[in-house]
Amino acid sequence: MSISYACNTVEHGMARRSFLGTMAAGVGSLTGGLGAFLQPAIGEELMREQKRVVIWDMHGGISQLETWDPKPGTDTGGPFLSIPTSVPGIHVCELMPKTAQQMHHLCLIRGVDTNEDDHGLGRYKVTTGRKMTGAANDPQIGAVAAKALTPENYALPGHIMITPGGGGGRSNDSAYLGPKYSSVQLGNGKPPQNSLLPDTITVEHDAARQEYRRRQNERFLSRRRTATSEAYGYSYEQALQMMQQRDVFDVSKEPAKDQERYGTHDLGRHALLARRLLEHGTPVVKLSHSNYDTHHENFNFHIEQLGELDRAFSCFVEDLADRGMLETTLIIVLSEFGRTPKVNSRYGRDHWSHAWSVVMAGCRMPRGFAYGATNDNGTDVVDGRVDHANLFHTYLQGAGVDSTATFNIEGREVPLADPSSHPIEAILT
Amino acid sequence: MNAPTEFDPTQAHVVSEWKHERPLNACRIDPLGRFVFGGSEDVVVSRFQFADGAKTNLTGGHSTWVRSLAFTKDGTHAVSGACDGKITWWETTAESPTPVRSIDAHKGWVRSMDASADGTLIASGGNDNIVRVWNAADGSLVHELTGHQGHIYSVAFHPLGEFLLTGDLMGVVKQWELATGKEVRTFDAGPLHSYNGGQGVDYGGVRALSISPDGKRLAAGGLHEATNPFAGVNKAIVLVFDWETQEVKQKHTADSVERGIVWRIRWLADGSFVGAISGTEGALVFWKQEEANFYHKLKLPSNARDMDLHPDGLQVATAHHDGHVRITRLTAKST
Missing domain, CATH: 3.40.720 (Alkaline Phosphatase, subunit A)
Known part of the structure; x- marks a missing residue:
């Protein structure tokens, strides 16, 4: 490994x-x-x-x-x-x-x-x-x-x-x-902070700039691959996944009856969110x-x-x-x-x-x-x-x-x- | 109101100390002035003879801490309320009292009880947010009063007999009509409650509730300015309401008692009132209606958690964390 x-x-x-x-x-x-x-x-x-x-x-x-x-x-x-x-x-x-x-x-x-x-x-x-x-x-x-x-x-x-x-x-x-x-x-x-695409950036624009970043990243890595540079790339990809799977972090997507069962107080919401995260593999x-x-x-x-x-x-x-x-x-x-x-x-x-x-x-x-x-x-x-x-x-x-x-x-x-x-x-x- | 000639709270002094084996939570003097009953951090109701402090332990009524006490107006029976949710009747003067009856009164603690002026009713308030009114003679349920949104911290019958007042954790005082069991109106004692977001807790509550003998003033006591509930960083306060207008006539404080909480209020013969306070010290604090700050404070050796006034109007019993009942005379020391 x-x-x-x-x-x-x-x-x-x-x-x-x-x-x-x-x-x-x-x-x-x-x-x-x-x-x-x-x-x-x-x-x-x-x-x-x-x-x-x-x-x-x-x-x-x-x-x-x-x-x-x-x-x-x-x-x-x-x-x-x-x-x-x-x-x-x-x-x-x-x-x-x-x-x-x-x-x-x-x-x-x-x-x-x-x-x-x-x-x-x-x-x-x-x-x-x-x-x-x-x-x-x-x-x-x-x-x-x-x-x-x-x-x-x-x-x-x-x-x-x-x-x-x-x-x-x-x-x-x-x-x-x-x-x-x-x-x-x-x-x-x-959900995680800053995990929504700003209104001023379209999906197409974002896809284009991510593609540009990936090309530059690959070019750099082909010459000098380090743990740090790899970690940077990983962070970007993970952030993109967080944005695309933002619903994973949204406890309101859970059934209303479960929200009631767990309690509408903070701990109830957080416990239900924990269940949701675990079910999604966290x-x-x-x-x-x-x-x-x-x-x-x-x-x-x-x-x-x-x-x-x-x-x-x-x-x-x-x-x-x-x-x-x-x-x-x-x-x-x-x-x-x-x-x-x-x-x-x-x-x-x-x-x-x-x-x-x-x-x-x-x-x-x-x-x-x-x-x-x-x-x-x-x-x-x-x-x-x-x-x-x-x-x-x-x-x-x-x-x-x-x-x-x-x-x-x-x-x-x-x-x-x-x-x-x-x-x-x-x-x- | 006519005060006895020797009445002088500024000369108040402790005359007796009687010890129970465990810390005390509550105390009441029987209406004929013969006994002080104590509730403690065990399953026992303790009975002290007022004359000499001779103690009898009353057992078999509860399975955990005894938190509240009341007497029927004729003094024949004491009623104890505990954290097991039960209220238990005892024959006051029996040589070795055993439970006369025990009722599953509340789900959770019974925090407060009182007896009606005509002697027919006992009221209890509990952690189930419900006030229940009982027939004092046979323990049957007369009213079940719902509507509080927090634990019931205090209950007090109006001295003129028509109403019951109940106070809760959230700083709400409700007035109930005894004939019908209907809610009449609400007094806002909001300053006695706070929510601490960092610690995630509601705190405070109407811990003491007392109506002046003439029925014109309602006093609600507890704490305010709670900056750190878990450390008990707060100050003692009593709000006195005008009965008719519900206007807060005065906010009485005792800032010199650090971390103070007012646990009980009793009106005195001269129209002033006394509060039992716990904090970094125990104290009896005396206020006049027209003055925000107290006019006298008697420091006590241990936190005072409850208090009652003797029918002679000259003696006060306090229940303390160090297990003592202390008797304080509101007079000058005899020479």
Whole structure:
């Protein structure tokens, strides 16, 4: 897969070992240019083979006690009760009644200890699988997954981030993997910025100028082919595809009944858009729900936020399961940390990274399973303690990527995940 | 209104502290002044004898936090409301009270309750955005009042008996006619609510609601200027409405209580009123109707989450996060 360039650099290739995972067949079968992906027959085949990852990022630190690991009736449990789920023996907080009915698809990781209670540092650990050091700038899980999973000639961006607010453009989350794997932001779920042809340019005019650009590009490449010049050409072609397939990013094209089911709030729209993107083959989608940093009135605010999350997430899981997409899609629900078991004097919970929960579903994750446990009042992990590095390995392995492999970055072998750690083998199927 | 001769809020001082094992959410004094009942961050209703603070724990009525309390007007029964959606009747003076009856009153928390002036009705407001009015004697449903678009944060019967007032998270106060259950009109307490787009939350609400004994003023308390809801960065406020015109006669503040929230308001014998406030400190704050700023503040050792006035008009009970019920006398210290 490594590409030799005129300047003898080896850019953005993946070392051979990484293809020993289950992705080998799917990625290895890709040939042709961007146009190949547009052929329906090939596209459908790829869709069946391709692994996808979707990350639900609960900004601010969602409370494990009000979601996945309730402790009702204890000094830390708060006012909410727990409810049974579709899996006998597994209970969740009463604020998640719809999700409870999808538990047979989910895998709860209840013994997470990331040992970092600062927002920025905690987020770094959880999203990169590594501890932040002064010199390090590590790629986030979305970028790593995008590089590992995006077919070489995939026409659209392989890494999409649906942001809760406005904005757009490219994120800076791929570090040394390069901008190709940085997430393209869909501000508040809107199609990519500048993806409409300006009124002043006709289709014919645009086609003519693109043809001129291609001729000039080929002429240049015939004399000096470099990774950078090739990337420029790729970017132009990808941008054209985004413009031509703009509907892929338009959630209003989804059936009205689904828009109602998911909820008309932002998270509902974003979750439905995520489903749409995955169905159109986007390898990595990230969406966020803001916000859970509830130092004050934790319970009131979790009622509000989880009302949205429960509705949107349960629909999302149910739909992916019904459509057979859980076989190829890994769902991750994470946050930078959880919240303190102790309730403070203002009905709040503070930052707590020592005993909290992450949720996964799909691909190699067991269905209807709870791994790890905390003690009676949730202050410590008593079984199945895992950290950010274990989780990062597990995300990749869960999506069929060998997390012990390396990327070849400009001739340097860079491990996909912390080589001193390992995945949670006990849960991988 | 005639205040007792020794009444002097500027001399208010704590005279008793009684401890429960868990943080308290709510408190009420029975209409005959014999007991203070507390609701807490557990399944217990605690009963303290007013004379000496002797405590009895009432169990079996709820499965989670007790958030609201009320008494029938004759004082024979206490009614507790909890985050399990139940309201439970207790015999006030029984040696070891057990639940007289328990009703699945709301889907979600019961945040507020009140008893009607004639003693026949109990009102409850919950997280299902519904107000329900119950027969105080047998617990049967009298009215189900719908129309609020947010959680019900406060309910208060009008002292002259004709109406019920209810306030919600969105800063809406509704006036209901008790005879028919029909909505009469709405008071706009919008300044008590805000939506924070960055954090994606509605915040504030009508946390305290009280009508003056003469029926001429309606006070709605809570918070405003909420710049950071998740950190509770806001200021305490009480809006006082003219009952007839619905005009806001005064916006009462207590900016010196950092991050303040007004949790309950009670009108005093001299026509002023007191608010229980939590923030970076707990406090009792006293306002005169004509002045925006308070005329006295008594700092308390812990956040005050609820408050009630003794029938003698001279003593106040407050429920605190540190588990204490505190009794404050609105008089000078005895020598």
